Amino acid sequence: MPASSEQRLLAALQAHAHAPENVDRLVEICNALIHVRRNEQMLPWADKGLALEPTHCGLLYARAHALRLLGRHAEAAASWRAHRSLAWPPLYCETRLGRDLYLSGEIASAIELLSEAVRTAGDSEERDAQKARKWLAEALLATGDPAGFTHWLARNRGDSGSYRYAEAPMWNGQRDLRGERVLVTHQMGYGDQFLLYASLRHWLDAGATVMFTCDPPIHGLLQASWPDCTVVPTERPLAVATTLPPEALAAARAFAPTLQATLLHLPLLTQHDSTPPTPFFPAYLRAPEDARARAATWAQALRARRPGKRLAGLFWDCAQHRVASNGSKERCWAGLRSVPLAQIERLTLDPALAREVEFVSLHHPAAEMQSGTPRGAISHYGPGIATFADTAACLEQLDAVISVDAALANLGAMSGKPTAVLANPTGEWRWGHAATSGARSPWMTGVTVLRQTEMGDWRDVISQATGWLLAPGPGA
Incomplete structure (x- = not known):
């Protein structure tokens, strides 16, 4: 951690010691804790500030954020509920309340609230609109509803890094993939890749020839598990629509894809089947x-x-x-x-x-x-x-x-x-x-x-x- 960040926190603590009733000093401590990546430690300082100014939006956020990091989701949801009438930006409170309701187990209330937030957001690309789609997706998926995958796809425009191969159009939902050469690019963590790449079976059954990318540490396992596919190891994308690294780009050009899909697209191929696959994600991994x-x-x-x-x-x-x-x-x-x-x-x-x-x-x-x-x-x-x-x-x-x-x-x-x-x-x-x-x-x-x-x-x-x-x- 840079010394300047710790110095900022120390200065904020010293300033509070000299003026313990000054709410601004407590806000500075919370901001400094965020800067040194110790957000979960904001709770006592936010509570001190809210005892002085109970409707301070910045401190209410700090308190709810710390509660969520500590796993106290019901308390975070209760805080958002109690302060919904304050002058929050559009969707700000609704999205966070919906997320904490979902995480605290009030899943039906979360889906109702987040669905309304998504309807209100429309096509907005604002950060809170993207958050609403993500958390609605996960709440729906937790109930076993594959409609959640449609909302989850919005992460390609928001909080999940992704690759964009400009020389092939993005898959637009077509079901007949006979004759198509599909480049699938990876994202997110190892567990997501292990799970979602199970859907490749449906794409192969639909007639596609597939090349896909993955994180290097899991390449050998995935290549052994999908011997009929071309599997290319490359670094995980950290930004939206990142260009493929040189070696992966050369491999993609040699493969000559007619379509591109991302990892998040894979479950969508069978999402609307009258009889969904059972199980939706079949076991497939096999070691070399x-x-x-x-x-x-x-x-x-x-x-x-x-x-x-x-x-x-x-x-x-x-x-x-x-x-x-x-x-x-x-x-x-x-x-x-x-x-x-x-x-x-x-x-x-x-x-x-x-x-x-x-x-x-x-x-x-x-x-x-x-x-x-x-x-x-x-x-x-x-x-x-x-x-x-x-x-x-x-x-x-x-x-x-x-x-x-x-x-x-x-x-x-x-x-x-x-x-x-x-x-x-x-x-x-x-x-x-x-x-x-x-x-x-x-x-x-x-x-x-x-x-x-x-x-x-x-x-x-x-x-x-x-x-x-x-x-x-x-x-x-």
Whole structure:
């Protein structure tokens, strides 16, 4: 963090000490905390300011923003509701209230409010209009409604970087793709790519010849999984309509596409089918042959050392929350999705589980050095985890997977393994919503969602995971 940013925060704190009743000094502290990427620490300062000036819009925003980062979505929603009558910019309050209603579980109210915000926005490209579309999309998708993918596509104009290959027109919704050569460009994170690239099957079945791009760390896995496609590794786009990097651009020109689509377009091909695909995202991932051979040899030896035991992969910590340079949203949300080591050891040290299950860490060694290693019945993948191809090869030899809400959960599901996802009360849309889909995902099979009832309390989730592993289903 630049010294000047910390100095700005120090100066703001010193100014407040000299004038504790000055609201402007408290606003300066909140702004300085945003500048040093410690937004979640704004809450006490916003509360102090609001005690002095209860309708200060800047401090109301700071308070609600900090509450959301801390996972206190119901309180954030209540704050927006209580102050809707203030002079907010158009859609500003509605979008944030709708988002926090969705994240707090009031999904029907969120969809109603965000739908009205989207209707009001029309074709507006303003930031809050884009936010309204994004959160309406995710609320709809959480209920299993594929109409959400239409709204999600608006992220191509907003908060998701994307590539634009100017030499081919963008796909306009046509269903008959016979004779078409389609370039699909990637975006978003590993988990999104693992999930949405499952829709490539529908594009191939519609007659398309496909080339697609992906992040380099998952290239080997995706090429092995889609041998009939050309797969090009390239950096992830960070801005809207970015030009392809030189090597990827040369590969695209050699492929000579007649159409381009982005990752976000892929689910739209079957969105309006009278009978939607079941599951919407079928399992498809397959590790490269050399990695599979190494994994099979390793698994055979481990099973010989642990006769009669089932092998269960275990992923418990999202490393992003340990990186100080990450933004507050990335750090805080990763922290809310991670399970403390002491809770994980309730699985690995459980005597009943130890008689039946050998856990296998699915963490990259460098990440596990940061998160710590649980004691008890846990092994490590002998060939080593260096790439996602290695992880997928290991997964193929396991009987079940337990993962927090991370790319590993998507990898397990899209590899066709029985997968238990340990999720906080908000979770991600792909795991559904407790009120509409219970412990199942509306989008994929073989997934059991074990949800917290209270943010931060993993005790009941770990108890459910123990029962899931001891039940006759998972990997039996």
